[in-house]
Amino acid sequence: MLKIESAVKTFFKGTPQEHTALRGLSLxxxxxxxxxxxxxxxxxxxxxxxxxxxxxxxxxxxxMLDGKDITYQPDFRRAKMIGRVFQDPMMGTAPxxxxxxxxxxxxxxxxxxxxxxxxxxxxxxxxxxxxxxxxMGLEDRMKTKVGLLSGGQRQVVTLLMCTLSTxxxxxxxxxxxxxxxxxxxxxxxxTNRIVAENHLTTMMITHNxxxxxxxxxxxxxxxxxxxxxxIGEEERRGMTLDDLLRMYSQKAGGEFDxxxxxxxxxxx
Amino acid sequence: xxxxxxxxxxxxIYGLLAIGIYISFRILNVPDLTAEGSFTFGLACASMLAxxxxxxxxxxxxxxxxxxxxxVTGFFQTKCQIHPVLAGILTMSGLYSINMFVxxxxxxxxxxxxxxxxxxxxxxxxxLDKNWVKLLISLLLTAAxxxxxxGFFKTHxxxxxxxxxDNETMVRAxxxxxxxVKLVALAVSNAYIALCGGIIAQYQSFADINxxxxxxxxxxxxxxxxxxxxxxxxxxxxxxxxxxxxIVYRVIIALATTYTMLPAYMLKLISAVIVAxxxxxxxxxxxxxxxxxxxxxx
Ligand SMILES: Nc1ncnc2c1ncn2[C@@H]1O[C@H](COP(=O)(O)OP(=O)(O)OP(=O)(O)O)[C@@H](O)[C@H]1O
Ligand SMILES: [Mg+2]
Numbered sequence: 001m002l003k004i005e006s007a008v009k010t011f012f013k014g015t016p017q018e019h020t021a022l023r024g025l026s027l028x029x030x031x032x033x034x035x036x037x038x039x040x041x042x043x044x045x046x047x048x049x050x051x052x053x054x055x056x057x058x059x060x061x062x063x064m065l066d067g068k069d070i071t072y073q074p075d076f077r078r079a080k081m082i083g084r085v086f087q088d089p090m091m092g093t094a095p096x097x098x099x100x101x102x103x104x105x106x107x108x109x110x111x112x113x114x115x116x117x118x119x120x121x122x123x124x125x126x127x128x129x130x131x132x133x134x135x136m137g138l139e140d141r142m143k144t145k146v147g148l149l150s151g152g153q154r155q156v157v158t159l160l161m162c163t164l165s166t167x168x169x170x171x172x173x174x175x176x177x178x179x180x181x182x183x184x185x186x187x188x189x190x191t192n193r194i195v196a197e198n199h200l201t202t203m204m205i206t207h208n209x210x211x212x213x214x215x216x217x218x219x220x221x222x223x224x225x226x227x228x229x230x231i232g233e234e235e236r237r238g239m240t241l242d243d244l245l246r247m248y249s250q251k252a253g254g255e256f257d258x259x260x261x262x263x264x265x266x267x268x
Numbered sequence: 269x270x271x272x273x274x275x276x277x278x279x280x281i282y283g284l285l286a287i288g289i290y291i292s293f294r295i296l297n298v299p300d301l302t303a304e305g306s307f308t309f310g311l312a313c314a315s316m317l318a319x320x321x322x323x324x325x326x327x328x329x330x331x332x333x334x335x336x337x338x339x340v341t342g343f344f345q346t347k348c349q350i351h352p353v354l355a356g357i358l359t360m361s362g363l364y365s366i367n368m369f370v371x372x373x374x375x376x377x378x379x380x381x382x383x384x385x386x387x388x389x390x391x392x393x394x395x396l397d398k399n400w401v402k403l404l405i406s407l408l409l410t411a412a413x414x415x416x417x418x419g420f421f422k423t424h425x426x427x428x429x430x431x432x433x434d435n436e437t438m439v440r441a442x443x444x445x446x447x448x449v450k451l452v453a454l455a456v457s458n459a460y461i462a463l464c465g466g467i468i469a470q471y472q473s474f475a476d477i478n479x480x481x482x483x484x485x486x487x488x489x490x491x492x493x494x495x496x497x498x499x500x501x502x503x504x505x506x507x508x509x510x511x512x513x514x515i516v517y518r519v520i521i522a523l524a525t526t527y528t529m530l531p532a533y534m535l536k537l538i539s540a541v542i543v544a545x546x547x548x549x550x551x552x553x554x555x556x557x558x559x560x561x562x563x564x565x566x
Contacts, residue, residue, distance in 0.1 A: 053441075079443035092441065094434035097427075105431050106442045108424055118427035161442070 001201045002029040002169055007051055007061035009225075021047040023225040024061070029169075034195055034202045034216030038209060044225040045205045046087055049171050054078045066168055080109055083162030085155060085175040087205070092158030095147030099138060099157055102146050103127045106161035130160055134190060136183070151178040156187060163194050170195065172204040188215065209241050221248060273399045275522045279515030280406040281467050282490065284413045286510035288334075288460030289487030291417075294506060296453045297433040301356030301484060303461050305363030306337040308480035310462025312370040315377045315475035323385045327466045334462020337363060338454035345454075346447035360480075367477055376476040384470035402471070409467060413460065414507055420456065421503045429453040430503060461487070482536045489539045490514035492546040517542075 009022040021044045029035060037045050051058055052065075054075035062071045070078050086092045093102050104119040104127070124142070131139035134156055138149075146154060155175050162170060172191065176184040188211065195202050206212050212219050219236055221229035221244075228251045231239070285307065292300035310330035317326030337359055344355035371377050390401045420426045431439045432449045439446050461483075469475040494513025498505060517539075524530050524538060 076440045076443050076445050079441050084441055086437075086441075091435070091437050094431045094438050096434045097431055101427060101431075102438075104424075105427055105439070105444070108428075109443045112424045114425040115423045118422055118424050 001031045001066060003064040005062045008059045009047060009051060010059055021225050022051060025226055027227060029201055031201055032199045033218060035218045035220060036212040036216045037203055037205045037220055037222060038212045039222035043222040045222055046173055049173055052171065053082055053084055081168040082171060083167035084171040085158045085162055085173060087173040089151035089154040089178050093146045093154050096145055098143050098145055100124060100127055100142040102157060103161055103164065107164045110165040130164065134160065135186065152183055166198045168201065170200045170202040174205050209244055213239055213244065270399060271522060273403055275518045277402050277406045279518035280410040281464060281471060283410045283511030283514040284460050284464040285483065285487045286490035286514040287413060287417050287507055288457045290491050290506055290510040291453060291457035293488060293491060295430055295433050298352040300341065300454060300457060301353060302337055302341040302359045302458055303484040303487060304480040305360035306334045306458040306462045307465040307483045308367045308477065309333045309337055309363050310465030311469040311475045311479050312367045314466030315379055315469040316370055318379050318382050318384050318470055321383060323383055323388060323470055327385060330462045330466025331459045334458040335455040338458030339451055342451035342454040346450055371475065371477060379470065379473035384473060386470060410511060414511060417507050418504050425452060485539045485543055489542045490517045492543060493517055496546060
């Protein structure tokens with residue numbers, strides 16, 4: 001499904017700020033796989049998503065999606081197949097457009113003629129139904145500007161925008177980080193439901209190691225631009241948080257103590 | 269009476285300019301300096317075709333010319349990655365030569381005694397006063413312009429333009445080519461501006477190579493006056509209030525020139541002051557409220 005081959009990305013090459021964010025990273029995802037991605041701040045998790053989405057082109061390596069080489073495909077073309085919830089709640093929605101208009105724009109991926117009406121009555125009903133399923137009362141605020149919503153509500157709208165027209169690959173970058181624990185729980189349920197219903201191939205970044213182990217079918221851990229742990233379905237079953245931390249400390253050595261805090265062990 | 273009619277006519281025709289500026293300045297969120305060149309481009313095309321006996325064709329050509337000018341600026345912005353303001357300046361500057369060429373290497377062209385859309389329609393309505401016919405034509409043309417713009421921004425492409433001015437990342441993530449969207453927006457915006465130029469040339473039966481100087485500020489003043497009156501709301505309201513702002517702007521100018529000793533050349537200064545004051549309102553407001561909070565807090 002998704003194949004990344006020895007991806008390399010260096011920012012500010014040839015300057016004193018030179019920083020290699022991806023160091024020959026390779027990853028293969030099978031169709032329907034749901035991978036959770038963990039790793040400390042700056043490990044390169046968001047950069048990996050950026051590389052998959054084409055926010056920049058790789059310095060070396062290749063990205064294949066669904067058997068097609070998309071290494072040099074511009075970002076907006078790839079977006080046809082990839083749904084993405086950004087880490088920053090401001091990124092995924094247009095603040096001065098209404099919820100309905102944001103959804104309509106995202107849904108237009110399904111093909112829409114330029115001079116067709118922006119939103120039809122049928123679409124409005126369709127959006128309302130899906131918003132209602134989110135259970136956050138947003139279906140009554142479809143004419144509200146998205147900029148007036150809270151960060152968490154915006155992430156929910158973005159999640160819906162990504163999944164309305166079923167993508168081939170769904171990328172979630174700490175999409176529940178801005179939410180309170182209850183809402184976060186609820187959004188994880190919704191995420192799991194949407195992923196299961198549509199058999200979506202999914203990658204989810206999280207700092208919540210418990211959630212990472214409980215969710216999906218596979219967990220990878222990143223550190224300084226590389227995958228240092230790749231735990232498959234069998235191995236993950238019955239694995240505890242401490243097992244994971246122990247594996248990490250073995251791999252990452254002395255950095256463990258610094259990173260323990262960042263990995264947010266105490267989250268429920 | 270005739271000054272009232274004249275003000276209304278000008279206000280309505282320049283309403284088309286205000287719509288064009290509204291599209292680039294408020295919807296796309298970039299001040300587009302192409303306006304100064306594309307206004308004159310439309311004016312030049314419409315007047316030259318009028319002199320050959322095709323006033324309506326001239327208006328159509330003006331629209332096409334403006335769209336082309338917008339596409340060039342869009343090309344600079346999106347493909348050449350030139351800063352939006354600089355891209356507009358480049359097109360505007362280049363257009364000076366082109367406009368000179370279109371006008372047959374003359375700095376001005378007069379259309380006295382030449383058929384224009386205004387004289388042609390007046391001839392069809394012999395019973396009516398010329399000034400009222402002019403008002404009617406201005407009203408119809410601007411109403412058509414408003415309807416088209418309002419309709420356009422209700423389409424999918426219109427929504428894409430609004431989103432592109434709001435959050436480019438989101439538009440790209442929705443699999444829409446932001447570059448193309450910007451090209452279309454700049455073409456539409458400048459088509460309106462050039463259309464205004466074309467109608468103005470035939471309205472005043474005169475075209476001057478320097479007509480476009482300061483036109484961006486005139487358009488901005490209209491848009492901002494409209495917002496002061498009607499507030500900032502949706503796009504439909506924004507388009508209507510831009511036209512309303514254009515009419516109020518003409519009233520202000522008419523009052524300033526009739527009841528004060530101000531010579532006509534001071535108008536550009538007045539416009540610039542109006543825009544500068546209006547744009548600084550938010551900053552002044554927040555400074556005031558900060559002072560209030562500070563005093564209240566101690
Ligand atoms: N556009 C960019 N330009 C320069 N450096 C960048 C850019 N994007 C990321 N980096 C650098 O790459 C490294 C990895 O960043 P990245 O955002 O991928 O981390 P992350 O794993 O997502 O961390 P977090 O958990 O904090 O979100 C960081 O050191 C960052 O400074
Ligand atoms: Mg990140």
